[in-house]
Amino acid sequence: MQHLAEVQERRTSADVVFDYLYEQISSLDLMPGDKISEAEIASKFGVSRQPVRDAFSRLGNLDLLLIRPQKATVVKKFSLDAIMSARFVRLSVELEVLQRALDAWDGSLLSKFEDSLALQHKAYKAEDVDEFHAQDYQFHKLLCRAANSDFAFGIIQKNKAVVDRLCVLSLTADDGMQALIKDHETLIEQMKSGDCEGLRATIRQHLSRLDGTIDDIYKKHAEFFES
Secondary structure, eight states: OOOGGGSOTTSOHHHHHHHHHHHHHHTTSSOTTOEEOHHHHHHHHTOOHHHHHHHHHHHHHTTSEEOOTTSOEEEOOBOHHHHHHHHHHHHHHHHHHHHHHHHHOOSTTHHHHHHHHHHHHHHHHTTOHHHHHHHHHHHHHHHHHHTTOHHHHHHHHHHHHHHHHHHHHHHTSTTHHHHHHHHHHHHHHHHHHTOHHHHHHHHHHHHHTTHHHHHHHHHHOGGGBOO
Protein backbone atom coordinates (compact mmCIF):
# COMPACT_ATOMS: atom_id res chain seq x y z
CA MET A 1 0.00 0.00 0.00
CA GLN A 2 1.42 3.38 -0.99
CA HIS A 3 1.93 5.61 2.05
CA LEU A 4 -0.23 8.72 2.10
CA ALA A 5 2.84 10.98 2.32
CA GLU A 6 3.83 9.83 -1.16
CA VAL A 7 0.50 10.82 -2.69
CA GLN A 8 0.22 14.17 -4.45
CA GLU A 9 -0.34 16.93 -1.93
CA ARG A 10 -3.51 18.19 -3.54
CA ARG A 11 -5.27 14.94 -2.64
CA THR A 12 -6.53 14.66 0.90
CA SER A 13 -6.54 11.54 3.04
CA ALA A 14 -10.29 11.33 2.53
CA ASP A 15 -9.78 11.41 -1.26
CA VAL A 16 -7.36 8.48 -1.10
CA VAL A 17 -9.67 6.40 1.09
CA PHE A 18 -12.69 7.30 -1.07
CA ASP A 19 -10.94 6.32 -4.31
CA TYR A 20 -9.79 3.02 -2.82
CA LEU A 21 -13.21 2.07 -1.47
CA TYR A 22 -15.03 3.26 -4.59
CA GLU A 23 -12.84 0.99 -6.69
CA GLN A 24 -13.31 -1.92 -4.28
CA ILE A 25 -17.10 -1.52 -4.39
CA SER A 26 -17.47 -0.84 -8.12
CA SER A 27 -15.19 -3.76 -9.05
CA LEU A 28 -17.16 -6.06 -6.69
CA ASP A 29 -14.12 -6.84 -4.55
CA LEU A 30 -16.54 -5.68 -1.87
CA MET A 31 -19.91 -7.32 -2.47
CA PRO A 32 -23.40 -6.02 -1.64
CA GLY A 33 -24.02 -6.64 2.05
CA ASP A 34 -20.32 -6.80 3.05
CA LYS A 35 -19.46 -5.01 6.28
CA ILE A 36 -16.75 -2.32 6.40
CA SER A 37 -14.94 -1.35 9.58
CA GLU A 38 -14.08 2.32 10.05
CA ALA A 39 -11.28 1.36 12.46
CA GLU A 40 -9.79 -1.23 10.06
CA ILE A 41 -9.77 1.18 7.13
CA ALA A 42 -8.16 3.90 9.27
CA SER A 43 -5.48 1.43 10.36
CA LYS A 44 -4.91 0.21 6.79
CA PHE A 45 -4.15 3.74 5.60
CA GLY A 46 -2.48 4.98 8.76
CA VAL A 47 -4.91 7.85 9.24
CA SER A 48 -7.35 9.02 11.89
CA ARG A 49 -10.99 8.05 11.68
CA GLN A 50 -12.15 11.48 10.47
CA PRO A 51 -11.00 11.15 6.82
CA VAL A 52 -12.49 7.65 6.79
CA ARG A 53 -15.81 9.07 8.01
CA ASP A 54 -15.63 11.72 5.29
CA ALA A 55 -15.00 9.05 2.63
CA PHE A 56 -17.83 6.90 4.02
CA SER A 57 -20.15 9.93 3.87
CA ARG A 58 -19.30 10.59 0.22
CA LEU A 59 -19.89 6.94 -0.66
CA GLY A 60 -23.16 7.06 1.24
CA ASN A 61 -24.23 10.06 -0.83
CA LEU A 62 -23.57 7.99 -3.95
CA ASP A 63 -25.85 5.31 -2.50
CA LEU A 64 -22.97 2.82 -2.28
CA LEU A 65 -22.75 2.51 1.50
CA LEU A 66 -25.41 2.13 4.18
CA ILE A 67 -24.14 4.02 7.23
CA ARG A 68 -25.93 3.04 10.44
CA PRO A 69 -25.05 4.82 13.72
CA GLN A 70 -23.79 2.37 16.37
CA LYS A 71 -23.94 -0.45 13.82
CA ALA A 72 -21.64 -1.79 11.13
CA THR A 73 -21.42 0.12 7.86
CA VAL A 74 -22.29 -2.15 4.94
CA VAL A 75 -21.99 -2.04 1.17
CA LYS A 76 -25.40 -1.04 -0.12
CA LYS A 77 -27.40 -3.68 -1.89
CA PHE A 78 -28.71 -3.06 -5.38
CA SER A 79 -32.03 -1.22 -5.61
CA LEU A 80 -34.14 -1.86 -8.70
CA ASP A 81 -35.92 1.47 -8.19
CA ALA A 82 -32.63 3.36 -7.91
CA ILE A 83 -31.27 1.58 -10.99
CA MET A 84 -34.35 2.46 -13.07
CA SER A 85 -34.20 6.09 -11.93
CA ALA A 86 -30.46 6.43 -12.60
CA ARG A 87 -30.71 4.90 -16.05
CA PHE A 88 -33.64 7.13 -17.00
CA VAL A 89 -31.69 10.24 -16.00
CA ARG A 90 -28.53 9.08 -17.72
CA LEU A 91 -30.29 8.31 -21.00
CA SER A 92 -31.96 11.72 -20.97
CA VAL A 93 -28.65 13.48 -20.37
CA GLU A 94 -26.70 11.42 -22.92
CA LEU A 95 -29.31 12.12 -25.61
CA GLU A 96 -28.90 15.86 -25.03
CA VAL A 97 -25.11 15.55 -24.91
CA LEU A 98 -25.05 13.79 -28.28
CA GLN A 99 -27.33 16.41 -29.83
CA ARG A 100 -25.04 19.19 -28.61
CA ALA A 101 -21.93 17.29 -29.70
CA LEU A 102 -23.42 16.82 -33.15
CA ASP A 103 -24.31 20.51 -33.42
CA ALA A 104 -20.78 21.50 -32.39
CA TRP A 105 -18.91 18.78 -34.31
CA ASP A 106 -15.94 20.11 -36.29
CA GLY A 107 -13.68 17.05 -36.19
CA SER A 108 -11.15 18.66 -33.86
CA LEU A 109 -11.54 15.89 -31.27
CA LEU A 110 -11.56 13.02 -33.75
CA SER A 111 -7.97 11.98 -32.98
CA LYS A 112 -8.76 11.84 -29.26
CA PHE A 113 -11.79 9.63 -29.92
CA GLU A 114 -9.64 7.38 -32.11
CA ASP A 115 -7.02 7.14 -29.35
CA SER A 116 -9.78 6.26 -26.88
CA LEU A 117 -11.10 3.51 -29.15
CA ALA A 118 -7.58 2.11 -29.58
CA LEU A 119 -7.17 1.89 -25.80
CA GLN A 120 -10.55 0.17 -25.52
CA HIS A 121 -9.50 -2.42 -28.10
CA LYS A 122 -6.23 -2.95 -26.21
CA ALA A 123 -8.09 -3.55 -22.93
CA TYR A 124 -10.47 -5.95 -24.67
CA LYS A 125 -7.65 -7.99 -26.18
CA ALA A 126 -5.93 -8.13 -22.79
CA GLU A 127 -9.25 -9.14 -21.16
CA ASP A 128 -8.65 -6.31 -18.69
CA VAL A 129 -12.12 -5.48 -17.42
CA ASP A 130 -10.94 -2.79 -15.00
CA GLU A 131 -8.99 -0.95 -17.70
CA PHE A 132 -11.85 -1.20 -20.16
CA HIS A 133 -14.24 0.16 -17.56
CA ALA A 134 -11.88 3.13 -17.06
CA GLN A 135 -11.63 3.76 -20.82
CA ASP A 136 -15.41 3.54 -21.24
CA TYR A 137 -15.68 6.15 -18.51
CA GLN A 138 -13.24 8.44 -20.37
CA PHE A 139 -15.04 7.97 -23.69
CA HIS A 140 -18.32 9.30 -22.29
CA LYS A 141 -16.44 12.13 -20.60
CA LEU A 142 -14.96 13.02 -24.00
CA LEU A 143 -18.46 13.10 -25.52
CA CYS A 144 -19.41 15.75 -22.95
CA ARG A 145 -16.32 17.72 -23.91
CA ALA A 146 -17.31 17.50 -27.58
CA ALA A 147 -20.72 18.88 -26.58
CA ASN A 148 -19.09 21.80 -24.74
CA SER A 149 -20.99 20.48 -21.73
CA ASP A 150 -18.34 19.23 -19.31
CA PHE A 151 -20.79 19.88 -16.47
CA ALA A 152 -23.06 17.14 -17.83
CA PHE A 153 -20.50 14.48 -16.98
CA GLY A 154 -21.02 15.18 -13.30
CA ILE A 155 -24.65 14.15 -13.73
CA ILE A 156 -23.68 11.09 -15.77
CA GLN A 157 -21.03 10.16 -13.21
CA LYS A 158 -23.45 10.33 -10.29
CA ASN A 159 -26.02 8.16 -12.03
CA LYS A 160 -23.39 5.84 -13.46
CA ALA A 161 -22.18 5.07 -9.94
CA VAL A 162 -25.52 3.39 -9.20
CA VAL A 163 -24.95 0.76 -11.88
CA ASP A 164 -21.14 0.57 -12.15
CA ARG A 165 -21.04 -2.67 -10.17
CA LEU A 166 -23.52 -4.29 -12.55
CA CYS A 167 -21.52 -2.97 -15.52
CA VAL A 168 -18.50 -4.93 -14.32
CA LEU A 169 -20.53 -8.14 -14.43
CA SER A 170 -21.89 -7.35 -17.90
CA LEU A 171 -18.38 -6.80 -19.30
CA THR A 172 -17.32 -10.32 -18.37
CA ALA A 173 -20.22 -12.01 -20.16
CA ASP A 174 -20.70 -12.85 -23.84
CA ASP A 175 -18.15 -10.39 -25.26
CA GLY A 176 -19.71 -7.46 -23.45
CA MET A 177 -16.64 -5.30 -24.06
CA GLN A 178 -16.67 -5.97 -27.80
CA ALA A 179 -20.32 -4.93 -28.09
CA LEU A 180 -19.67 -1.65 -26.29
CA ILE A 181 -16.65 -0.87 -28.47
CA LYS A 182 -18.76 -1.41 -31.57
CA ASP A 183 -21.37 0.98 -30.16
CA HIS A 184 -18.69 3.59 -29.51
CA GLU A 185 -17.30 3.23 -33.03
CA THR A 186 -20.80 3.57 -34.46
CA LEU A 187 -21.45 6.73 -32.43
CA ILE A 188 -18.33 8.40 -33.84
CA GLU A 189 -19.15 7.39 -37.42
CA GLN A 190 -22.67 8.79 -36.99
CA MET A 191 -21.23 11.96 -35.50
CA LYS A 192 -18.98 12.37 -38.53
CA SER A 193 -21.86 11.82 -40.96
CA GLY A 194 -24.32 14.02 -39.05
CA ASP A 195 -26.77 11.15 -38.47
CA CYS A 196 -28.91 12.50 -35.64
CA GLU A 197 -31.51 9.73 -35.63
CA GLY A 198 -28.79 7.11 -35.81
CA LEU A 199 -27.04 8.62 -32.80
CA ARG A 200 -30.24 8.52 -30.75
CA ALA A 201 -30.92 4.89 -31.67
CA THR A 202 -27.34 3.81 -30.93
CA ILE A 203 -27.14 5.42 -27.50
CA ARG A 204 -30.49 3.87 -26.57
CA GLN A 205 -29.18 0.46 -27.58
CA HIS A 206 -25.86 1.14 -25.86
CA LEU A 207 -27.42 1.97 -22.51
CA SER A 208 -29.91 -0.91 -22.72
CA ARG A 209 -27.21 -3.58 -22.98
CA LEU A 210 -27.28 -3.90 -19.20
CA ASP A 211 -30.92 -5.09 -19.16
CA GLY A 212 -30.13 -8.77 -19.54
CA THR A 213 -27.40 -8.66 -16.90
CA ILE A 214 -29.70 -7.01 -14.35
CA ASP A 215 -32.45 -9.58 -14.96
CA ASP A 216 -29.99 -12.47 -14.77
CA ILE A 217 -28.35 -11.29 -11.54
CA TYR A 218 -31.71 -10.62 -9.93
CA LYS A 219 -32.89 -14.15 -10.73
CA LYS A 220 -29.68 -15.85 -9.57
CA HIS A 221 -28.70 -13.60 -6.65
CA ALA A 222 -31.77 -11.99 -5.16
CA GLU A 223 -29.80 -11.57 -1.92
CA PHE A 224 -27.78 -8.79 -3.60
CA PHE A 225 -30.93 -6.67 -3.97
CA GLU A 226 -32.98 -4.73 -1.46
CA SER A 227 -36.24 -6.49 -0.63
